[in-house]
Amino acid sequence: MPLAADVAHADLLRALENERTLNALLRVAVRNEPLDVLLEECLDVLLSVSWLSVLPKGGIFLADSERGELRLAAHRNLPPPLLGSCARVPFGHCLCGRAALAGQILHAACVDHRHEVRYAGMQPHGHYNVPIRDGERVLGVIVLYLPEGHPADPRELAFLGAVADILALVIRHRRTVEELERVCAELAVAATTDPLTGLFNRRAFVARLAEAWAEAERLGHPLALVLLDLDRFKEINDTFGHEAGDRVLQHTARLLRARARRYDVPARIGGEEFALLLPGAGRAQGVRAAERLRADLEGTPVDIDSAGVRVTASFGVAAHPTAEDPQELMRRADRALYAAKRAGRNRVEAA
Structure with missing residues (x-):
């Protein structure tokens, strides 16, 4: 049985790594790059956390509320058959779509009936599916792979919830910047263009x-x-x-x-x-x-x-x-x- 001092030391190291990880994600949030690129970097940061019991692969989906589906925006080490099948996932379909619809973290210890996407050679595994929320609105879903049989860990769930909050900030910030860039471009065109003819004014x-x-x-x-x-x-x-x-x-x-x-x-x-x-x-x-x-x-x-x-x-x-x-x-x-x-x-x- 581990000594209390060893447990306290491990908790401290975990807390320090969590803080470094969240700070790294915040630094990504303010970078001026396309959103999909930023999400790839966020996924790399998340998969590098040493104490998480996740496999070195996963993805981040963005929600398209108008179409009622998720779009795979970032991924690491996912097999080609899955990239095709999961390029777009309807809300309520498979674990990621169910998490988007429920707005809650979904855990699976194994490939169960909720895994509606299957392919030849798929290895046994579990999942964390973490919705990225802005209030009541779901912006996306983080999909992480677990060793088969891994139970839902309250510490992991709490940490992944904090990560999802920062990813919501990343998405909101980048979309705000893109909207401002679009408006500025439109204003620049309006300032130089005759609206009737489309020629320079x-x-x-x-x-x-x-x-x-x-x-x-x-x-x-x-x-x-x-x-x-x-x-x-x-x-x-x-x-x-x-x-x-x-x-x-x-x-x-x-x-x-x-x-x-x-x-x-x-x-x-x-x-x-x-x-x-x-x-x-x-x-x-x-x-x-x-x-x-x-x-x-x-x-x-x-x-x-x-x-x-x-x-x-x-x-x-x-x-x-x-x-x-x-x-x-x-x-x-x-x-x-x-x-x-x-x-x-x-x-x-x-x-």
């Missing part, structure tokens, strides 16, 4: 013009700017309504995007005014690009109220290095555009 275009100008200055490369303004757009709105006007704007944006090269920058910079920045293109190339766009627009009527409405635009072209700065380039292209308007519309003028 004026603010984003001006920023990219400044970048392209700086690169053209540094490398001595040409840079062309095309501005276009739809002719008599107000008449379209007044005659057919604003919904028809929106369709004309979207039609123009599609043509502009189709004509743009991979590194060109198309944008909607005003009500019916668009821009196309052409890095590496000089004045003559800018004029040719504008003329192609003008012909495209004139030659593809917009279907409005079952009628093909002809739309045209006036174009102005300016190029680096004929201007002193990006603002002057915009002004020169704008003056050329209004020269095209004065000359009768549906034409291209260059500064």
Whole structure:
């Protein structure tokens, strides 16, 4: 029979290892990596606990409440047949699904009737199935393998409950970070994109013009700017309504995007005014690009109220290095555009 001092010493060592393990899991929680990667690391930490009577294999499932099933997100040393059969497990199916449904730790000392997934060559074993809970909501399940016949140990159950609490923190934290990243990405798109056409808005275009100008200055490369303004757009709105006007704007944006090269920058910079920045293109190339766009627009009527409405635009072209700065380039292209308007519309003028 062990001496009381030996028991106390073993308890102390166990408590110290438990604390180190929980601290290691907390350090994983704050790392900026995909959730499945974090769960793999958590599983490795858990399987390394020396006093737990678990076999060196297991898995962590994440719950998909909408589909009513568990998804295997992390695993170690599981046989290939099991990986296929347990990739997704319905709630209430097998031990892990039952633990998810019950929200309580389930123990099995052997392969009993609750083991609904079986495969050739499966070795005798037992299980701990530990739900990961956020209040009443189950976020996932930890599945650990036990030697056959191993009883439920209250110390192991208490420790695994503490581990599950930290894994709930890992999952909540990572999902919060991912949601914030998604919202930030959407806000970034909204801040730079015209919602009607999907093109860059004026603010984003001006920023990219400044970048392209700086690169053209540094490398001595040409840079062309095309501005276009739809002719008599107000008449379209007044005659057919604003919904028809929106369709004309979207039609123009599609043509502009189709004509743009991979590194060109198309944008909607005003009500019916668009821009196309052409890095590496000089004045003559800018004029040719504008003329192609003008012909495209004139030659593809917009279907409005079952009628093909002809739309045209006036174009102005300016190029680096004929201007002193990006603002002057915009002004020169704008003056050329209004020269095209004065000359009768549906034409291209260059500064």
